[in-house]
Amino acid sequence: MSEATSSKKPSRLVLIMGKIKGIIVIALIAAVYIWSARGVGFSLFEIIFELPSFFNLLWDMVPPNWAYFVRLIGPLLETFQTAITGTILGTLLAIPLILLAANNVNRNKPLYYVSKGFMNLARTIDPMLYAAILVAGVGLGAFAGMLALTFFSMAINAKLTSESLEAIDNGPLEALEACGGNKLEMIKYAVAPQIMPTFASYTLFVFEINIRASTVLGLVGAGGIGVNLNTSLNLFRYPNAAMVLLTTFVIVVLIDQLSNVLREELV
Amino acid sequence: MKKPNLSLRQYEKKSIIWYIGYLITLALFIWAIIGMNINIDRVRQGIPAMGRILALMFPPDTARLESAVFGMIETIQIAVIGTTMAAIFSIPISFLAARNLGLPRSVPAGSKQVLNAIRTFPSLIFGIFFVASYGPGPLAGVMALGINSIGMLGKLNSEIVESIDRGPIEALDATGANGAEMFLYAVIPQVLPEFIGTTLYRFELNLRQASVLGLVGAGGIGVTLMQALQFRRWAIVGMTMIVIIVVVTIIDYSSAYVRNKII
Amino acid sequence: MVIIECQGLSVTYPGGVQALKDVDLKIDDGEFVIVVGLSGAGKSTLLRTINRLVDPTGGRIKVDGRVINELSKKELKEYRSQVGMIFQNFNLVKRSSVLRNVLAGRLRGVPTWRTLLGLFPKEDVAEALSCLERVGIKEKAKSRADELSGGQQQRVGIARALAQDPKILLADEPVASLDPPTSHAVMKDLKRINEEDGITTIVNLHFIDLAKEYGEKIIGLREGKLVYEGLADEITEEEFEEIYGRSITAEDQLGAGGGANV
Numbered sequence: 047m048s049e050a051t052s053s054k055k056p057s058r059l060v061l062i063m064g065k066i067k068g069i070i071v072i073a074l075i076a077a078v079y080i081w082s083a084r085g086v087g088f089s090l091f092e093i094i095f096e097l098p099s100f101f102n103l104l105w106d107m108v109p110p111n112w113a114y115f116v117r118l119i120g121p122l123l124e125t126f127q128t129a130i131t132g133t134i135l136g137t138l139l140a141i142p143l144i145l146l147a148a149n150n151v152n153r154n155k156p157l158y159y160v161s162k163g164f165m166n167l168a169r170t171i172d173p174m175l176y177a178a179i180l181v182a183g184v185g186l187g188a189f190a191g192m193l194a195l196t197f198f199s200m201a202i203n204a205k206l207t208s209e210s211l212e213a214i215d216n217g218p219l220e221a222l223e224a225c226g227g228n229k230l231e232m233i234k235y236a237v238a239p240q241i242m243p244t245f246a247s248y249t250l251f252v253f254e255i256n257i258r259a260s261t262v263l264g265l266v267g268a269g270g271i272g273v274n275l276n277t278s279l280n281l282f283r284y285p286n287a288a289m290v291l292l293t294t295f296v297i298v299v300l301i302d303q304l305s306n307v308l309r310e311e312l313v
Numbered sequence: 314m315k316k317p318n319l320s321l322r323q324y325e326k327k328s329i330i331w332y333i334g335y336l337i338t339l340a341l342f343i344w345a346i347i348g349m350n351i352n353i354d355r356v357r358q359g360i361p362a363m364g365r366i367l368a369l370m371f372p373p374d375t376a377r378l379e380s381a382v383f384g385m386i387e388t389i390q391i392a393v394i395g396t397t398m399a400a401i402f403s404i405p406i407s408f409l410a411a412r413n414l415g416l417p418r419s420v421p422a423g424s425k426q427v428l429n430a431i432r433t434f435p436s437l438i439f440g441i442f443f444v445a446s447y448g449p450g451p452l453a454g455v456m457a458l459g460i461n462s463i464g465m466l467g468k469l470n471s472e473i474v475e476s477i478d479r480g481p482i483e484a485l486d487a488t489g490a491n492g493a494e495m496f497l498y499a500v501i502p503q504v505l506p507e508f509i510g511t512t513l514y515r516f517e518l519n520l521r522q523a524s525v526l527g528l529v530g531a532g533g534i535g536v537t538l539m540q541a542l543q544f545r546r547w548a549i550v551g552m553t554m555i556v557i558i559v560v561v562t563i564i565d566y567s568s569a570y571v572r573n574k575i576i
Numbered sequence: 577m578v579i580i581e582c583q584g585l586s587v588t589y590p591g592g593v594q595a596l597k598d599v600d601l602k603i604d605d606g607e608f609v610i611v612v613g614l615s616g617a618g619k620s621t622l623l624r625t626i627n628r629l630v631d632p633t634g635g636r637i638k639v640d641g642r643v644i645n646e647l648s649k650k651e652l653k654e655y656r657s658q659v660g661m662i663f664q665n666f667n668l669v670k671r672s673s674v675l676r677n678v679l680a681g682r683l684r685g686v687p688t689w690r691t692l693l694g695l696f697p698k699e700d701v702a703e704a705l706s707c708l709e710r711v712g713i714k715e716k717a718k719s720r721a722d723e724l725s726g727g728q729q730q731r732v733g734i735a736r737a738l739a740q741d742p743k744i745l746l747a748d749e750p751v752a753s754l755d756p757p758t759s760h761a762v763m764k765d766l767k768r769i770n771e772e773d774g775i776t777t778i779v780n781l782h783f784i785d786l787a788k789e790y791g792e793k794i795i796g797l798r799e800g801k802l803v804y805e806g807l808a809d810e811i812t813e814e815e816f817e818e819i820y821g822r823s824i825t826a827e828d829q830l831g832a833g834g835g836a837n838v
Contacts, residue, residue: 081390083394086532167558178542215670224661225736225740
């Protein structure tokens with residue numbers, strides 16, 4: 047019986063150390079929370095206290111100004127266009143980045159790390175900020191929004207797809223290398239067939255993100271119905287703002303449904 | 314014996330749907346890009362203009378490093394509280410929205426719809442509304458992020474609950490445990506690590522969104538950014554961008570490390 | 577006539593593992609050679625040094641009189657196109673059609689711009705189809721690779737290698753994932769191709785009964801060293817035990833089944 051238990055029981059000291067580590071971790075997390083809560087002025091009291099003014103706002107928005115929709119058609123199309131172009135261009139630009147950021151396709155270590163680094167850096171900034179800077183450079187309008195979304199989509203698509211790429215079956219790649227294929231042929235015949243459905247699915251996912259982002263890009267002047275939201279709020283025309291929100295809601299839901307259907311087809 | 318005159322294409326006929334799909338996408342793209350109103354003048358003037366801006370952004374205005382860091386700290390705090398609030402509130406909803414817990418059909422369906430509805434609005438829109446009602450400041454940002462995150466966390470977590478292993482549940486059922494006990498000892502241990510994972514993931518995203526919430530007045534480093542952008546103080550913009558990049562990257566790595574340890 | 581000659585071949589992997597130690601061997605043109613040994617004895621490594629999927633860290637390999645240790649990228653691709661390889665896990669592109677998989681063997685002879693557009697010349701397509709016919713599965717050309725059984729998939733692998741019109745054929749544990757009847761069928765195919773086309777064939781196996789039944793020459797590796805080089809007809813059980821360093825068990829034999837056609 048004593049032979050069966052060949053492992054020694056951890057000594058009391060180790061157990062205590064483990065408990066202390068646990069307590070320290072919990073204390074640290076609690077500290078972070080308290081510090082954060084103080085920093086943002088978090089008070090449940092205030093939240094509940096101010097709730098009425100929030101509902102007041104909502105009340106002012108009902109009923110929405112249906113007539114306003116006519117003014118929204120143009121900007122709505124612009125929003126849609128921005129999302130489409132941003133997604134497509136971003137996806138195209140993502141392709142080389144994806145190949146460079148996958149260690150089973152790109153054996154060049156420095157280039158690999160640079161690509162991955164670039165990809166991760168580009169992802170840290172919200173497209174709103176890119177859009178705000180671009181507006182200053184290329185002028186107001188959807189062009190700036192498109193550029194911002196392109197850059198952002200490229201980074202996100204590249205990260206998601208390259209991670210999936212690194213997990214594909216490397217066997218076919220080995221086989222193509224063994225029969226004398228070059229890199230491009232390896233990519234077309236061994237990599238692409240395996241990653242295509244995933245890539246397409248991520249592209250649609252990015253499109254869903256972009257359609258949401260493009261509805262608010264107007265807040266920094268980059269086109270779309272965000273501009274209308276901004277002006278209606280500035281003019282305190284809440285029913286108009288409500289119409290914008292309703293429109294936003296409908297288009298996002300529609301695109302989401304479409305995207306889900308397409309993604310089902312891909313699997 | 315077939316005559317050897319067939320090409321590869323003839324062996325692999327892609328269905329008509331594929332071609333239609335490509336054509337539609339191409340048509341959409343062309344229509345969309347026309348709508349962007351890009352003319353050669355804008356591009357010709359835009360490139361040097363962007364170049365000038367970039368040159369002014371870097372080297373950044375290091376004198377503002379301190380205020381940028383303080384702003385970023387507030388951003389982190391907003392993200393922490395916002396994510397936590399969302400995590401706490403989304404947990405009950407995640408379970409309600411899961412189809413495999415034996416709840417009547419309408420409950421998961423309805424919950425999922427609610428979650429989807431919340432998810433359609435970007436956090437910035439919530440930000441605007443909370444600033445309008447709670448006044449500018451980080452609290453509005455916290456509320457905005459919180460509500461917005463409930464949508465995504467609820468959806469992801471409900472999917473996690475739906476994918477758990479039934480084995481431990483059945484085993485407990487066989488020993489005569491009641492519903493609450495089965496829940497506590499078979500469901501929770503399976504989903505808890507992954508819940509933490511999704512929360513950390515959402516935190517990473519919230520940190521990025523929190524950094525621009527200030528553009529609508531909801532606190533954080535976005536406030537600094539808004540002023541800097543308004544007055545075209547590009548060196549300050551550059552400084553804040555660097556601070557954002559560094560902080561987000563550090564937190565991303567830490568979060569990935571923790572997630573790997575847990576799952 | 578000697579086609580492959582290894583002189584003092586050694587391979588040490590970056591982690592420090594010495595997979596091959598000072599191997600000297602000669603293989604004649606058209607021979608059917610079977611390499612046996614325990615897992616980790618270096619069989620896979622040996623095969624992969626011949627098509628340079630693994631680089632030797634010591635010694636030389638001469639193929640057809642040419643030293644292949646130092647080849648330029650272009651020369652390496654040219655050389656590899658003449659060495660066909662089949663794998664234990666088949667290494668087919670699952671989502672692609674069988675025909676597309678086999679055409680990979682014709683890549684070298686077709687200009688890159690054409691391969692990237694999928695515009696293989698008709699002669700190459702015909703050649704690929706005839707390779708499929710030689711292994712008896714031409715009717716599966718349009719099917720997706722993952723719709724086939726294990727034995728059929730391996731046959732596609734063989735067809736792919738054949739499509740290269742190779743001088744040498746390397747087979748790394750080609751039957752390890754297959755059941756006994758299918759394994760015998762595949763070995764029979766390899767043997768038949770070797771006899772019909774005169775392609776030098778080197779096969780890794782860990783089933784000694786298959787080695788004895790199909791091999792012409794047997795090479796034994798043990799812990800990276802060459803410990804046996806001789807004819808299949810003459811090898812004895814004691815010599816197998818020498819190679820394995822232990823007595824032969826039932827796991828080392830495939831068992832019954834020869835002759836089934838899958």
